[in-house]
Every structure is written in C-alpha cells, then in structure tokens.
Amino acid sequence: MGCSGGKPSAQGGSAGLNVQDAQSSAVRATIEAKIVLLGDSGVGKSSLALRFCQGRFNPYHEVTIGAAFLQQIVRLRDGSQLKLHVWDTGGQERFRAMTHLYYRDAAGAVIVYDCTDAHSQASVMYWVHELQNKGPARCCMAVAANKSDSENKAVDAKQMKGYCDENGLLFVETSAKTGENVGHLFESLAARVATDLGDRKS
Ligand code: GDP
Ligand code: MG
Numbered sequence: 001m002g003c004s005g006g007k008p009s010a011q012g013g014s015a016g017l018n019v020q021d022a023q024s025s026a027v028r029a030t031i032e033a034k035i036v037l038l039g040d041s042g043v044g045k046s047s048l049a050l051r052f053c054q055g056r057f058n059p060y061h062e063v064t065i066g067a068a069f070l071q072q073i074v075r076l077r078d079g080s081q082l083k084l085h086v087w088d089t090g091g092q093e094r095f096r097a098m099t100h101l102y103y104r105d106a107a108g109a110v111i112v113y114d115c116t117d118a119h120s121q122a123s124v125m126y127w128v129h130e131l132q133n134k135g136p137a138r139c140c141m142a143v144a145a146n147k148s149d150s151e152n153k154a155v156d157a158k159q160m161k162g163y164c165d166e167n168g169l170l171f172v173e174t175s176a177k178t179g180e181n182v183g184h185l186f187e188s189l190a191a192r193v194a195t196d197l198g199d200r201k202s
Contacts, residue, residue: 003108003140003168003196031080033193035186036087036103038127039112040120044146047176048112049088052186057177064090067102074190082190100134107193108140110185113155115145115173121155128167140192142170144185149175 037045046064050056053070067089074082087102103109111127113120124143131139143164145157157173164171170192172185 003138032083033107034085035108036106037110040123043112043114043120044176045112046088049086051176051182108189110142112144112146114147115153115155116150118154142189145173148173149178
C-alpha cells in the first residue's frame, strides 16, 4: 500500500529518500529514509525514538529543544535494509513554527498521542492536516497511541483506529516504557516507505 499524498510540492516526489545503488550484486542496496516524530509535548516522542534506536527508556521528561535525530537500521522482508533517520521534534507550541523545517523532506511521519490525555489525541488531526497541506508530496503516516501500559486511559483507541483506517494511516498502540509494539510501529512504517519508494521507481 502506498502513502497518503499531501499537496504536490515543487521539489517533486523524492522527499526524504536516498538510494545508494549496490556496487556489486553481492551488496544489497541501502535505502535511507527520514522519519519525523510529531505530537504534543509529553506524549512520548523522545521516549519512542530512544526505545527504538537505543533500546532504553528515560522516566523523566526532558523538553526537546527544536529537534534531535537518532538512527536505526530496519531489515525489510526482502532482506534489504532501510536506514531510518528518526527526527524527534519539540512538541511545544513555541517550537511548532519551526516543525515544518523537519517534516518538509520526510518520507514518513509518526504522529504520537498519549492515550491518557484526550487533548493530545485531538492534536493528531492538527498534525495530519498540517502534513497533508504543507508536508511533502508523499509522506507515509502512522499514528502511535503511546503509554499503552497506563491504566487510566482517557481515549478510545477504536475511535482513533477508525479515523486512521478512513485516512489510510497506520495505527499502532505503543509503550515506550515496556517497548510494546515500538519495533512493530517503525518496521511497519519503514515497509510502507520502502514500498512507496518502489512505486516511485517503477
Ligand atoms: P515528548 O515530549 O513527546 O518527547 O515526551 P517524552 O518522551 O519526554 O515523555 C514524556 C514523559 O512521559 C516522560 O516522563 C516519559 O518517561 C513518559 N513516557 C513516555 N512514554 C511512555 C510510555 O509508553 N508509558 C509511560 N507510562 N510513560 C511514558
Ligand atoms: Mg521530547
């Protein structure tokens, strides 16, 4: 399945993707893709990036200033590898004005909300519209309902899953704390990004 298209951009459709062709048949192509994390402050963007890229969890909330990036390699079903550049953005209002600098060349985006915080869920629609209207021409989107380990859920996951299905977005319930579904989230998005790259080449 391909990725939902935003408004066509002047730069064309190669946002965030960089294919280094294999030098010999023994070496598989290395694909690199930029993935950006978006969502309100405190929902767990930095924690998801840290869990996925370094297998760690920090119980303290340190405000991300601007953005930071980590890398992780994902092995795809066909055996090729996708190197993800995971960009973690500051979700606070004062950083929102700069966020487009980070998503404008992203091949994929993870929009994160905290399932114990209804306000953060409402912000998902803001980010989806933002990406559709101002984002790259093709951007694969996933929504992560984070903190699934928490007991006091304030948000109905079914409702968000329905919204994601209607809009062609991946939906995954994650816990950066326990690690549940974090690999699945990024690997599923990586697979969509790689498929999208294949579609563009053919
Ligand atoms: P960010 O502002 O979106 O980057 O949020 P952080 O990653 O800094 O996380 C904010 C707070 O939520 C921190 O205290 C984290 O330890 C906590 N947190 C993040 N992910 C989870 C999770 O999956 N479960 C629980 N229980 N807490 C989490
Ligand atoms: Mg952060």
